[in-house]
Each structure stands twice: as structure tokens, then as C-alpha cells.
Amino acid sequence: MALAFSEKAEVHFKDLVSRYPNTLAALLPALHLAQSEFGWISVEVMDYVARRLELHPTKVLTVATFYSMYNMQPVGKCHVQVCTTLTCALRGGYEILEHLEEVLGVRVGETSADGNYTLSEVECLASCGTAPMFQATFSDGEIEYFENLSAERVDTILADLNKRIATLPNPAEMH
């Protein structure tokens, strides 16, 4: 089935394009929009974005793969990214990562069998004053920081996240 933005996304897309003197400049925000619409950035999605912005698809590929926020493979409904850069490392960021590996039953870089969670490491997210932290990116495009973490707090947060993601689509099935 041919891809198309939802009605709401279409309004957002037109607003984005109107902000710049050329369509290329809208590429980064348009890719964010496409990811929240279609779950992940497949070749099909890149083709669609290229067509909508009147760009060559390789231009979209180059940019989508340069930046870290565009998922070139489907991730779980909730992508948990644990910061392990210096301040977080000094305050237990790696222990949080290990704890998440245990409770989610995945290794870093993997997605849980039920498609709910992907666990990753990430570089500094400017939360050094509230370290350690992880960022959760949801399949509806929402991003939330969880800060001042401890193993106990992670367990409480995960209980909430389980409820929150129950109604979210699985990115792998969004297109």
C-alpha cells in the first residue's frame, strides 16, 4: 500500500515546509514526522519523504543515516536509551543499563521478544545535573527523560511504561 501522511500529519508537514526558503531544509523535521507516522525509516519511507520534498532519495538516505535519531530498523514500542557518557557513568549509568538488561531480558541493542522495548546506550543528553538518566522514545513520537535514576526507580518507571505502551502501535507494524 502506498504510504501517505495522516490528515493531521499532512497539516504539520505543510506548516514545516512553509518555514524554509527551500524544501531540503525541511528534511530533518520531516523525517521526525515520518518516523512518528510510519514507525521507522524504511526505504519506502525515505522514497516517500523524497517525493514529498522533491529531493533525490539518496539525499534523504545520506541524511537519515548521518543522524542518530532516525531508526533505520524497527525498534520496540518504547526505545529506552541509557546515557553512559562521563557524568552518568560516574553516577551509576552503567549499573542502570545492566539493571535494564536484566529486567527487560535483552542485551543492549536488542528488542524484547514481545516488541515492547528496545534497549540502547546513548551519548550525553544534557542531563548531567540529574544523572543517571534514560530517554524513552515512544512509537507515537513522544520523548521523555527519566532522571535521577536508581534501580528501584527504574522498576517503578517500567511498571508505568508497561501500562503506557499497551495501547501504542508496534513500529514494525506501522507500515
Next chain:
Amino acid sequence: MEERFLSRNFDIPNAHTLAVFEKHGGYQALKRAVTMDGDSIINEVKKSNLRGRGGAGFPCGIKWSFLPKESDVPKYLVINADEGEPGTFKDRYLMELDPHRHIEGCIIAAWALGIRYGYIFVRGEMQHAIRRLEAAVKEAYAKGYLGKNILGKGFDFDLYVHPGGGAYICGEETGLIEGLEGKSGQPRMKPPFPAVVGLFQAPTIVNNVETISAIPFIIEHGGEWFAAMGVEKNGGPKLYGVSGPIKRPGVYEARSGITVRELLEEYGGGMLDGHELKAFIPGGSSCAVLTPDKLDAVMGFETMREAGSSLGTGCVTFMDTNTCMVRVAARLAAFYHHESCGQCTPCREGTGWATKVLDAIEAGRGRPEDLDLLLDMCSNIEGNTICALGDSIAIPVRSYIQVFRSEFDAHIKQGCCPYPAWTKKRLRSSVAA
């Protein structure tokens, strides 16, 4: 409690909304600015000794005066809100808690410089800051502070919030411009500088968030007042960050001339109980590491240089005596390797090799000649790349070796790391792999 400026709205509920911001004196500076001509404003900013708060510390008024007055094409204001220097977390507070102050600064800059369009380039990850800024921009349009014929002065200025795609290199001003143009964030050769050829090939001013958030205070109180608030050649109040194993990590507005020790003890509450200070980085991971004998150094551009490092962003990272300096160097090298845009060979390859050699030393597989090899790599990277990311790995790695040489030697001699691990299983990040 000293009077606060940049952070004065941080504790006021809903100060991010226009109504509350205006109730506390918001947009008065803009109303005053539009009664002044552009040159007078630039002069006040020059007199203020405001220096760029993104790390490089370039005098703001001088940067502004580089922007051509006449231009056939629209001029741009670009805000560097791509805060990502490890250890730095101050701009986030300004955007999340006091977005209108920042927008007011943007409008004043645009009025003074004859700028038609502005973009605030925010890290894509900072969705909360993006939403706060977007909501504030919308309110400012509705009130006539943005858009056409602002305050009836026949002055048009449009401001947009632009999310990044996730790349540290976009914190470099020309990498940021590339990113804003929809390309990979690979920095450009300078000259030409952005003031001459910047965004969309047009004259562009790129300023850090905190720099622009300080502008309304300069208009309100005058450049001389602002200069007097600071130290010589570095005017105004400033936000500092303190982080690491300390009691009260966070962002604080502190008087100028404050020392690192005062920041740590008065604001940060000192080290956590049972932790002893071993080293600190004054302003982000690109700065050279310093030892506790430099704690009485003043947080200033010149004073930090004299102490053997740099002020950078003014966000200090403290490390305790349990911290392995080889591991810190390896972890930071991995960060720069991960974030290298890949454009220049010395940086792309050098950051990778430095990471491998540092990892080997940390894992107990180091050879005595590795330290000279690392220093040699640093010299070959530094100064040989288009942007400063290359220098940003060379400077710290060299400093860790020079300041903590005995620790590196001990790893090599004993064939292991003598410090407690950060985890049960893993030595360091797997992100760089």
C-alpha cells in the same frame, strides 16, 4: 541570596507562559529596544563585554558588528541550542523554564541587526524544550511580538523552532548551519565566516542560547551595568553547572569571579559523603582536566587558561578518587569517535585509534610505548581538521596522560586496572563499536 537575572524566573510557577513572564517584567526590554537604533544596541552589547556562552567565548558585540548592514538577501539569526557537550546542561533550563526571555533576546537581536528570519536549532531529543519554545513562539506571534510590523515599528521578524536529528557535531556553528539546511552536519571551512556566508548562503549570526537570553538584561540595565556584573573582559551574570559525585548537582547562577571551590562547596554542597575529590573538568569534556590544587582558580576565560584548561561552557564535572583516569580518557575518546562527522581523516581515524589504544591500556594490554603513541596521535589530530572536534579529543586525552601519567604507567606495568569497575560486565561504552 544574591539577585538573580538569567535564572530569576526558574522558580516562578508557569514563568514559561506569556502572561506570567509579562507580569514579571517580560518584553519591557524589547519595548525599550525598539526606541533605540541598531548601532546603539550593538554599542551597548559591545560595552557589556558579553562573551559567547557556548564555550568559545567570542565577544558577542564584535560578532554582531561583523554582520553586513546592507544585504541583498534576508539575513538570518540562528540560535545554537544543540547543547550536547558532555557535562553541560544549562541551556535546557533557559529553554524549558524561561523560553520567552530567550525569544525576547532573539527579537532584540533581529531589530538591532536588521534580521528578517530566525531559527532556534534545538537538539531533537529535547522535546520538552522544543514544545515550550514552540508554545512561547505562538504566544509571541499572537501578541504581536513576532511576525509583521512588530510593535508598530514596521519591523518584520519570523522565528521558528527547528529540531535537530541527533548529532553532537551540529553544536559546531557551521555543522549546525548544514543541519539546518537539511544536510549532514559536516562543518564548513572558515573563512568565510557565517556572518558573511552563513545559512542559505546569506549573512548569519549564530549565537548560543544563554548569550541571547542575556541580551534583554543589557537593554534593561545598560552595557556598562552588565560589564560591571562580570569580571574584566567577561561581562554579566552567568549560569554554571556542577555535576558528578557531589551533593547538589544542578545549574546555578553565581556571581562573577567565583572560584571552582566556591561553586563546589557553596552551590554543589561539596562531594558526596565518603567521596574525595580527585579531578575536575571546568566546562565540558573538551577541556583539559585539572586537579584539586587548582580549585581556587576563578571561573573565567583567562583564569582557566592560566590554570591550564579553559572555561568552556562553565559547567564543571567533578570526579572522585575512585575514578580511573585511564577509563575516563577512554570513555571520552569513544564519545568523540562516535560523534566525529567523518569528514577529516585525522579526526575520523585518529579518534578511533586513540579509543582502541586507550581501551587496550585500560584492559591491561597496554605497552610502554603507547603513551608516546597517543601523544603523537593527539598532535597529528590537533589543528589538522576543519572544525574543533579534532582538538576536542586531542586536548583532553593529552591532559589526562600528562596530569595522571603515573596512573597510565600503573595500568601498563600491572597489566590491569586497579580501580573499581563501573559495571559488573562491561568496561565502557559499546556505542562506539
